Amino acid sequence: MSVQTDKVQWSARVRESAEKNLPPSQLLPDEQPVYVHSWIYVFGALSIAAFGVVLASGLWLSLEGPTWWHTSSVGLFVNSLHLWSAELFFFFMVIHLWGKFWMAAWRGNRSMTWVTGSVAFLASIGTAFTGYLSQQNFASQWIASQGKDGLNAAGVGAFFNVLNFGQMLMWHIVLFPLVVGALIVMHVLLVRKHGVVPPYPAEGQDEFDTGPEAVVDVQRRTGGEGGAS
Amino acid sequence: MGATGLTGRLAAMVNLDHPAHYIHAGWFQISTANLVVILLMIVVFVLALFVPFPGRRFQ
Amino acid sequence: MSTAAARFAKARKRDHRHLEAWTGGYRPYDLVKELVVAVAVVVVLTAILAALFSSPDDQPVTLARWARADAKDFTTAALSELNGSSDTAQYGPPYNSTPGAAQKIGPLSLQTLAGVRIPIDAAHDLVLQPLQSVAGDNPDLQTALSQYRSASPSQQNAWTDAYGKALSSATVSGGQLQVPPGDYGPVAVIMASELALARSGGLDGALLATKQFYQTDYTKPILFISDGSYFGNLASSHNLLGEQWGMMNETGNWPGQPWLWLYTFWYQIPPFASSGNADALIWGIMALLSVILVLVPFIPGVRSIPKWIPIYKLVWRDYYRGLASR
Numbered sequence: 001m002s003v004q005t006d007k008v009q010w011s012a013r014v015r016e017s018a019e020k021n022l023p024p025s026q027l028l029p030d031e032q033p034v035y036v037h038s039w040i041y042v043f044g045a046l047s048i049a050a051f052g053v054v055l056a057s058g059l060w061l062s063l064e065g066p067t068w069w070h071t072s073s074v075g076l077f078v079n080s081l082h083l084w085s086a087e088l089f090f091f092f093m094v095i096h097l098w099g100k101f102w103m104a105a106w107r108g109n110r111s112m113t114w115v116t117g118s119v120a121f122l123a124s125i126g127t128a129f130t131g132y133l134s135q136q137n138f139a140s141q142w143i144a145s146q147g148k149d150g151l152n153a154a155g156v157g158a159f160f161n162v163l164n165f166g167q168m169l170m171w172h173i174v175l176f177p178l179v180v181g182a183l184i185v186m187h188v189l190l191v192r193k194h195g196v197v198p199p200y201p202a203e204g205q206d207e208f209d210t211g212p213e214a215v216v217d218v219q220r221r222t223g224g225e226g227g228a229s
Numbered sequence: 230m231g232a233t234g235l236t237g238r239l240a241a242m243v244n245l246d247h248p249a250h251y252i253h254a255g256w257f258q259i260s261t262a263n264l265v266v267i268l269l270m271i272v273v274f275v276l277a278l279f280v281p282f283p284g285r286r287f288q
Numbered sequence: 289m290s291t292a293a294a295r296f297a298k299a300r301k302r303d304h305r306h307l308e309a310w311t312g313g314y315r316p317y318d319l320v321k322e323l324v325v326a327v328a329v330v331v332v333l334t335a336i337l338a339a340l341f342s343s344p345d346d347q348p349v350t351l352a353r354w355a356r357a358d359a360k361d362f363t364t365a366a367l368s369e370l371n372g373s374s375d376t377a378q379y380g381p382p383y384n385s386t387p388g389a390a391q392k393i394g395p396l397s398l399q400t401l402a403g404v405r406i407p408i409d410a411a412h413d414l415v416l417q418p419l420q421s422v423a424g425d426n427p428d429l430q431t432a433l434s435q436y437r438s439a440s441p442s443q444q445n446a447w448t449d450a451y452g453k454a455l456s457s458a459t460v461s462g463g464q465l466q467v468p469p470g471d472y473g474p475v476a477v478i479m480a481s482e483l484a485l486a487r488s489g490g491l492d493g494a495l496l497a498t499k500q501f502y503q504t505d506y507t508k509p510i511l512f513i514s515d516g517s518y519f520g521n522l523a524s525s526h527n528l529l530g531e532q533w534g535m536m537n538e539t540g541n542w543p544g545q546p547w548l549w550l551y552t553f554w555y556q557i558p559p560f561a562s563s564g565n566a567d568a569l570i571w572g573i574m575a576l577l578s579v580i581l582v583l584v585p586f587i588p589g590v591r592s593i594p595k596w597i598p599i600y601k602l603v604w605r606d607y608y609r610g611l612a613s614r
Binding site for chain 3: 032114
């Protein structure tokens with residue numbers, strides 16, 4: 001096959017773009033910059049882990065259908081796994097958000113990492129909301145009757161009917177998880193692509209610049225080329 | 230009816246199925262359960278910042 | 289060249305603005321192990337919490353349960369559906385087009401723009417139609433329904449007004465509502481039949497029924513239940529009302545949704561606490577704040593807050609100490 005044909009082919013182009021942006025050693029590195037040295041950095045992984053347990057417990061609930069947990073003790077336990085893993089998901093995700101805000105982690109062309117993360121947070125709230133609506137108990141009736149007022153006032157309720165159990169259940173188990181999952185994947189790939197944000201310059205070092213593009217790298221300025229320490 | 234309701238349903242070790250306790254201050258009110266969760270988040274965040282991380286320090 | 293330097297050289301060639309490639313030191317870091325440990329920790333924590341605390345499951349309110357528990361409140365709500373005075377009947381879009389009912393943000397009414405896409409005729413859908421479906425074997429009910437339908441609106445109002453006034457002094461005995469005698473036309477039979485249908489469980493079924501066999505849409509029963517006091521009183525006992533910061537709360541002593549603190553906060557303070565447009569206004573505020581959250585990297589001032597309040601010094605203290613000691 002000639003080089004010319006390879007360059008025109010979509011498959012080749014997609015592969016080359018993926019390799020260029022995320023070579024395997026960058027997609028799954030076995031090292032991190034020396035400044036990645038704090039417990040605050042584990043909360044992203046904890047959030048993803050919690051999301052995984054939410055999905056797994058949700059899959060287990062799907063095996064038996066939406067009414068199972070009202071009549072089975074095992075079902076009630078699995079429902080509890082789903083509820084508490086969701087609570088842990090929000091717990092860890094919000095601490096992760098706090099950490100990333102105070103580190104100004106959007107610096108150095110990392111704005112989209114912040115954007116995908118915050119949209120995933122908002123989408124998670126929607127996922128939890130439709131989950132509460134799918135419980136088929138007093139709480140879901142009440143949440144539906146209250147939630148409809150806010151949504152109707154915004155014109156959204158005419159299309160997204162919180163009183164329609166079938167619709168809300170499908171949003172909860174199909175549409176929202178796909179959106180949140182896709183956002184998480186994009187978010188993590190962006191972190192791998194741009195690397196973990198470097199620290200603010202130390203005092204006495206380069207002049208601080210808050211623009212999202214211009215994060216000055218201290219090591220580079222002091223002439224070091226560096227390698228693993 | 231909650232976790233300890235029907236026969237054969239697994240009872241929780243700590244029964245939370247009773248009216249909640251609330252803390253009031255003027256127009257502000259919060260359940261103790263929610264307050265515990267929020268305080269726990271702040272504590273964990275602060276701990277994450279202060280507790281030393283294992284491994285070699287940057288030389 | 290080391291991998292780090294090679295990476296930086298590549299980045300610099302790509303675009304000089306991408307000054308994020310770190311050329312400083314690296315240390316080994318096992319991401320897969322970190323994730324596996326995180327999963328193990330979360331699985332254990334979740335299992336412990338689930339075993340310790342379980343999850344809430346309060347029984348839903350049915351029309352049958354409501355009608356048996358509080359016949360007077362049920363009948364009052366049913367009457368309001370019939371005479372068009374209920375919250376549902378007066379709601380506006382998306383259920384009907386009551387003038388002036390829709391909420392606004394300034395001159396803009398998104399509620400009106402969305403239109404009547406879930407049409408509900410309260411009197412027909414919640415009272416007359418369900419009764420019609422069971423009137424086949426009941427000549428008295430059949431007659432009452434025909435008489436009501438063929439009367440003029442002003443005659444209908446006269447009957448329902450009279451019945452409404454009498455309801456306040458009605459008593460319940462043996463499941464029957466005893467209303468003082470008066471000129472209510474067919475309304476007395478209609479209301480008594482509605483109560484009986486509800487108590488039997490038939491109204492729950494009738495309100496769900498459509499032309500299809502399988503049902504998943506609970507719009508009509510939940511709207512009807514919301515129009516009485518029974519449902520709201522139950523919610524109030526659980527601190528679930530709007531003015532009780534209810535959006536954050538859960539039944540029983542379980543934690544609820546603490547992340548909704550800012551959404552429910554606005555409902556507690558003036559002017560929203562007493563505004564008819566509260567839902568629309570607060571939705572607008574939360575939409576704006578959400579957009580601000582997403583766009584933090586692009587907002588001057590906000591994106592500099594982490595510099596001014598240097599919590600980052602705690603995160604990177606090891607790195608700064610290392611730099612200082614060089």
